[in-house]
Amino acid sequence: MALTTAPGAAVGGPPTDLPEPLNARPVPRPGRWLSAAVMLVLAAMVVHALVTNPNFRWDTVWLYLRDVNVVRGVGWTLVLTFGSMAIAVVLAVLLAIMRRSDNPVMRSVSWAYIWFFRGTPIYTQLVFWGLISVLYPRLSLGVPFGPEFFVFDTRDVITAFWAALVGLALNEAAYLAEIVRAGLGSVDPGQAQAARALGMTEPRILRRIVLPQAMRVIVPPTGNETISMLKTTSLVVAVPFTLEITYATSAIGTRTFQPIPLLIVAALWYLLITSVLMVGQYYVERYYGRGFDGGATGGRRGGPGGRLSRQAAIRGAGTTKDDPFAEVTP
Amino acid sequence: MTTTTTPMVEARDVHKVFGHGEGALHVLRGVDLVVPKGSVTVVLGPSGSGKSTLLRCLNELEQITAGSVHVDGELLGYRHDAKGLLHRLHPRKIAAQRSRIGMVFQRFHLFGHMTALENVAEAPVQVRGLSKAAARARAAELLERVGLSDRVDHYPAQLSGGQQQRVAIARALAMDPELMLFDEPTSALDPELVGEVLAVMQDLARSGMTMVVVTHEIGFAREVADHVVFMDDGVVVEQGPPAQVLDAPSEPRLREFLAHVL
Numbered sequence: 001m002a003l004t005t006a007p008g009a010a011v012g013g014p015p016t017d018l019p020e021p022l023n024a025r026p027v028p029r030p031g032r033w034l035s036a037a038v039m040l041v042l043a044a045m046v047v048h049a050l051v052t053n054p055n056f057r058w059d060t061v062w063l064y065l066r067d068v069n070v071v072r073g074v075g076w077t078l079v080l081t082f083g084s085m086a087i088a089v090v091l092a093v094l095l096a097i098m099r100r101s102d103n104p105v106m107r108s109v110s111w112a113y114i115w116f117f118r119g120t121p122i123y124t125q126l127v128f129w130g131l132i133s134v135l136y137p138r139l140s141l142g143v144p145f146g147p148e149f150f151v152f153d154t155r156d157v158i159t160a161f162w163a164a165l166v167g168l169a170l171n172e173a174a175y176l177a178e179i180v181r182a183g184l185g186s187v188d189p190g191q192a193q194a195a196r197a198l199g200m201t202e203p204r205i206l207r208r209i210v211l212p213q214a215m216r217v218i219v220p221p222t223g224n225e226t227i228s229m230l231k232t233t234s235l236v237v238a239v240p241f242t243l244e245i246t247y248a249t250s251a252i253g254t255r256t257f258q259p260i261p262l263l264i265v266a267a268l269w270y271l272l273i274t275s276v277l278m279v280g281q282y283y284v285e286r287y288y289g290r291g292f293d294g295g296a297t298g299g300r301r302g303g304p305g306g307r308l309s310r311q312a313a314i315r316g317a318g319t320t321k322d323d324p325f326a327e328v329t330p
Numbered sequence: 331m332t333t334t335t336t337p338m339v340e341a342r343d344v345h346k347v348f349g350h351g352e353g354a355l356h357v358l359r360g361v362d363l364v365v366p367k368g369s370v371t372v373v374l375g376p377s378g379s380g381k382s383t384l385l386r387c388l389n390e391l392e393q394i395t396a397g398s399v400h401v402d403g404e405l406l407g408y409r410h411d412a413k414g415l416l417h418r419l420h421p422r423k424i425a426a427q428r429s430r431i432g433m434v435f436q437r438f439h440l441f442g443h444m445t446a447l448e449n450v451a452e453a454p455v456q457v458r459g460l461s462k463a464a465a466r467a468r469a470a471e472l473l474e475r476v477g478l479s480d481r482v483d484h485y486p487a488q489l490s491g492g493q494q495q496r497v498a499i500a501r502a503l504a505m506d507p508e509l510m511l512f513d514e515p516t517s518a519l520d521p522e523l524v525g526e527v528l529a530v531m532q533d534l535a536r537s538g539m540t541m542v543v544v545t546h547e548i549g550f551a552r553e554v555a556d557h558v559v560f561m562d563d564g565v566v567v568e569q570g571p572p573a574q575v576l577d578a579p580s581e582p583r584l585r586e587f588l589a590h591v592l
Contacts, residue, residue, distance in 0.1 A: 199429025
């Protein structure tokens with residue numbers, strides 16, 4: 001009873017009788033050579049100006065690049081970046097789901113949160129979290145508007161580190177929520193419909209079908225946000241939290257009267273971490289791009305690459321004629 | 331109560347209105363449909379006649395505005411309490427009802443991030459609680475049945491339209507449905523790919539599956555259908571055995587439609 005298809009028509013099989021390619025002189029492009037030469041000279045000038053200027057004090061830069069306090073600062077910067085992003089991602093998914101809820105209270109609360117945290121400066125928010133123990137000296141657990149069971153001193157619970165971490169996370173969640181919302185909206189509604197027709201319940205459809213496909217759209221801007229967060233952590237001095245890389249290096253710079261080399265130290269560390277993050281992002285994108293033209297750039301209907309691989313797939317399927325010039329009929 | 335005479339589908343005076351007030355669209359205007367067990371019903375009609383909407387009302391993808399739909403004797407989407415009051419069913423109950431009704435879509439809607447095998451094995455694991463190994467073994471069987479045993483690890487984007495639709499049929503069959511709904515299953519396919527999908531459907535009909543098929547394939551209706559329903563403007567205009575409806579239509583609207591398609 002099984003239907004059998006014809007064995008796959010060879011894709012990229014051994015070519016036979018290939019014609020001699022056309023042998024024509026290329027169009028002369030002197031402008032190309034000229035512009036490349038100008039660029040190379042300019043680049044060489046920049047490098048020369050950086051390396052030969054003694055005011056940069058490259059020896060000092062190299063010395064402090066490996067300084068204990070600097071490396072510890074890098075550690076704290078990484079903890080703040082990844083910690084706040086992790087909290088923010090969880091919050092953002094919740095906010096995005098609330099934004100799509102049928103419940104108007106959920107929708108409004110999510111909207112108001114995003115409105116407030118995107119609408120006020122992160123620096124102001126961090127100062128506020130630093131002052132929270134002045135505003136609310138005591139925190140308690142109990143019945144809302146009723147009796148209290150446990151009472152804490154705010155300064156013991158929300159230290160400078162936690163104020164910095166939570167401050168960064170709450171702000172970032174507002175931005176990420178919009179990214180997640182766009183991602184969820186990008187998934188074809190037919191996907192949820194097909195899952196519904198199979199008897200899957202809404203929470204399961206979200207977790208198994210919609211979110212994994214939304215990730216393809218969510219990951220690239222989230223990588224961007226992570227790199228941005230890496231630099232935003234330098235603002236936690238507003239709390240004040242003083243152990244991360246920017247404050248650590250500038251403190252050394254002030255003490256040794258060499259601010260410039262220590263700014264460069266911090267910049268080099270930021271560059272290095274960003275480079276590592278970019279590599280990580282590539283692999284995460286590749287994972288969530290699976291099934292979609294096998295590419296990190298995705299885009300089912302996008303680009304000539306997509307069309308070519310769709311064409312290859314259709315020919316590989318072996319159900320159509322093996323015509324190398326056949327076009328996809330969309 | 332004799333279960334043998336209970337029809338698989340019994341839709342009574344089904345109405346569907348989209349929207350409210352001025353812009354409201356009355357898409358179904360009192361449709362009756364009875365589908366006996368083990369039979370194949372083909373629904374024909376011009377686009378906008380409400381045939382796809384009717385199909386989607388048979389598995390609660392659309393909520394009907396008035397009337398009733400029974401599937402295998404069970405009221406869809408609602409229950410009557412002891413006093414005879416009507417209650418909407420909990421979404422989990424509705425999902426359970428849907429799990430017994432397979433549906434195949436015009437645009438396949440295969441899960442893009444899963445391979446063919448994963449597509450077929452997903453619902454049995456998630457809905458029926460089958461073990462992964464058992465679901466995958468059964469999925470492999472079903473893919474072989476639709477002639478795709480050499481494509482199990484392909485992603486939907488790597489399959490032709492006809493192959494995607496056959497995976498979609500296998501995916502629906504994995505839930506062991508008692509009823510299969512087909513919403514224009516070949517309309518999005520290149521002409522040379524239509525045959526492979528129709529062959530699988532014909533095979534399924536021969537195995538005794540109860541099927542409701544919305545299609546423009548008159549040849550399929552003539553060959554496979556036990557019953558043909560012609561809809562226009564939200565009502566059933568004419569219905570009967572294919573020989574009568576397709577070869578000796580009495581309604582002028584049906585005659586006009588057939589003249590255009592044939």
